[in-house]
Amino acid sequence: MPKEITTLVTFFGATGDLAKRKLFPSVYNLYKKGFLQEHFAIIGTSRQEMTTEEFQTFVSDSIKEFMQEDADADFIRHFDYEKADITVAADYAPLKAKIEKLDQEFALNGNRIFYMSIAPRFFGTVAKYLKSEELLSTNGEFNRLMIEKPFGVSFETAEKLQNELSDAFSEDQVYRIDHYLGKEMVQNIATLRFGNPIFNNAWNKDYIDNIQVTLSETLGVEDRAGYYDTAGALRDMIQNHTMQVVGWLAMDEPTEWTDTAIREAKNKAFNALKIYTPEEVAENFVRGQYGPDAANTQNGYLQEKDVPADSQNNTYVAGKLEFATDRWNGVPFYIRSGKRLAAKTTRIDVVFKQDANIFNNTQPLEKNVLSIIVDPEGKIEYSIIAKDTTPEFKTRPITLEWKVSADDKAQTPEPYERMIHDTMDGNGSNFADWNGVAVAWKFVDAIQSAWDATHQEFPNYVSGSMGPVAADELLARDGHKWVYEG
Numbered sequence: 158m159p160k161e162i163t164t165l166v167t168f169f170g171a172t173g174d175l176a177k178r179k180l181f182p183s184v185y186n187l188y189k190k191g192f193l194q195e196h197f198a199i200i201g202t203s204r205q206e207m208t209t210e211e212f213q214t215f216v217s218d219s220i221k222e223f224m225q226e227d228a229d230a231d232f233i234r235h236f237d238y239e240k241a242d243i244t245v246a247a248d249y250a251p252l253k254a255k256i257e258k259l260d261q262e263f264a265l266n267g268n269r270i271f272y273m274s275i276a277p278r279f280f281g282t283v284a285k286y287l288k289s290e291e292l293l294s295t296n297g298e299f300n301r302l303m304i305e306k307p308f309g310v311s312f313e314t315a316e317k318l319q320n321e322l323s324d325a326f327s328e329d330q331v332y333r334i335d336h337y338l339g340k341e342m343v344q345n346i347a348t349l350r351f352g353n354p355i356f357n358n359a360w361n362k363d364y365i366d367n368i369q370v371t372l373s374e375t376l377g378v379e380d381r382a383g384y385y386d387t388a389g390a391l392r393d394m395i396q397n398h399t400m401q402v403v404g405w406l407a408m409d410e411p412t413e414w415t416d417t418a419i420r421e422a423k424n425k426a427f428n429a430l431k432i433y434t435p436e437e438v439a440e441n442f443v444r445g446q447y448g449p450d451a452a453n454t455q456n457g458y459l460q461e462k463d464v465p466a467d468s469q470n471n472t473y474v475a476g477k478l479e480f481a482t483d484r485w486n487g488v489p490f491y492i493r494s495g496k497r498l499a500a501k502t503t504r505i506d507v508v509f510k511q512d513a514n515i516f517n518n519t520q521p522l523e524k525n526v527l528s529i530i531v532d533p534e535g536k537i538e539y540s541i542i543a544k545d546t547t548p549e550f551k552t553r554p555i556t557l558e559w560k561v562s563a564d565d566k567a568q569t570p571e572p573y574e575r576m577i578h579d580t581m582d583g584n585g586s587n588f589a590d591w592n593g594v595a596v597a598w599k600f601v602d603a604i605q606s607a608w609d610a611t612h613q614e615f616p617n618y619v620s621g622s623m624g625p626v627a628a629d630e631l632l633a634r635d636g637h638k639w640v641y642e643g
């Protein structure tokens with residue numbers, strides 16, 4: 158049985174989509190696995206009028222709907238509800254009273270987590286009232302804040318939010334969610350790098366030719382144009398998920414396996430990221446917007462519901478990142494992400510430098526490639542050179558492959574379960590740190606403002622392709638090509 162975690166979690170936005178689909182099923186899994194036993198309580202809050210019994214039924218139903226099983230009664234009795242409008246200071250007093258009551262009832266030792274599953278415009282307000290209305294415990298081991306995305310829409314807005322949060326919470330109390338950091342194979346990057354001397358010792362400019370990170374989706378904008386047309390792939394996928402994955406790839410080895418040391422090592426890399434001038438943006442970044450598919454059966458972006466007919470929004474981004482560190486000088490990190498591409502995949506391809514061919518043929522040897530495939534199924538592929546069976550001692554590339562087994566998959570926690578667990582456990586390793594978020598915004602803002610100043614002809618890629626031709630040309634100019642072609 159795992160060690161029991163003692164805590165109270167208050168879910169703001171408890172009647173919303175995320176809470177229902179992801180958060181309550183995750184809490185239930187933690188209970189079934191024994192992390193939550195007797196000493197835990199969950200408070201749900203929103204503006205909806207609801208009794209605690211009705212809320213308990215709502216939680217039960219959401220677990221049943223998404224996990225096809227009934228939550229046990231012993232679990233459900235730990236749930237309580239308090240109606241509150243989070244914009245009204247006076248509404249925090251009954252919430253405080255409920256927190257204190259449950260703290261006593263379940264002997265929670267003043268340990269508190271506040272999960273903001275609410276629209277981002279409320280993040281700062283809730284943090285402010287948690288402090289001013291004294292909902293933070295003064296006698297417990299911890300007060301922690303879990304915060305949903307997006308964390309701002311630019312460096313300026315993110316910094317404002319950060320200032321609001323830091324009036325109430327210190328950096329080590331803030332758990333900024335990026336669900337890519339909760340994915341099993343993203344967490345495996347560090348193990349592969351630091352657990353295998355062959356990779357650890359070669360993880361630098363002497364041995365690595367280039368690194369490619371692909372986050373591609375087959376879905377289009379669906380019914381989210383209201384949000385997506387102001388965000389684009391750059392803010393929706395690059396600023397957060399892609400940059401966080403890059404953080405694991407670019408960092409030095411941490412001095413120890415703690416969240417503080419991991420953040421320190423990542424931040425050293427983030428702080429060495431080159432922020433581009435408008436001219437450099439034009440040289441190093443490509444934006445795209447999808448048109449209809451080749452058979453003309455799917456809408457182009459401009460024909461999608463609620464998309465302005467003259468939208469300049471990017472649904473695809475590819476670019477080159479450069480880190481000015483001893484480890485990475487001269488090594489390009491190519492990134493790309495887009496909607497309506499040929500395949501749904503998240504993958505990292507590390508292309509190694511190759512030696513001269515000393516065998517009997519004059520062709521250059523293919524480069525070794527380590528591929529870490531995150532989605533749709535976890536896989537590691539290592540493409541290396543071996544001998545052909547012919548007597549002339551010819552070479553050929555072969556691929557060593559490992560796949561996440563069905564058993565492993567069944568035991569792998571969903572990202573939200575893992576992130577809630579880690580917050581309860583006080584482990585911030587797999588959360589976005591303010592410094593990294595700030596650098597990513599500065600980097601992305603520079604690209605966005607260069608793009609805002611220039612008009613681009615759209616659409617420039619066909620739905621179902623792997624993006625604009627310009628993204629292939631970006632790599633070709635450096636003598637490289639995308640490993641993954643869809």
Ligand SMILES: NC(=O)C1=CN([C@@H]2O[C@H](COP(=O)(O)OP(=O)(O)OC[C@H]3O[C@@H](n4cnc5c(N)ncnc54)[C@H](OP(=O)(O)O)[C@@H]3O)[C@@H](O)[C@H]2O)C=CC1
Nearest residue numbers: 170171172173174175203204205242243274275277305306
């Ligand atoms: N849904 C998803 O799949 C994902 C969501 N997220 C993020 O999670 C957060 C929540 O998203 P989601 O669940 O989809 O949003 P919903 O709109 O479904 O839920 C919002 C919740 O906030 C409550 N709320 C709204 N206004 C107030 C108020 N003034 N006072 C108190 N409660 C209020 C709503 O209840 P009521 O109106 O009754 O008060 C509801 O419970 C957002 O930050 C989003 O970006 C991130 C990843 C995925």
Ligand SMILES: O=C1O[C@H](COP(=O)(O)O)[C@@H](O)[C@H](O)[C@H]1O
Nearest residue numbers: 336337374376393394398503532
């Ligand atoms: O955060 C987001 O992520 C999803 C993709 O997530 P995944 O886990 O399915 O890869 C993306 O579709 C969405 O636009 C974005 O907001």
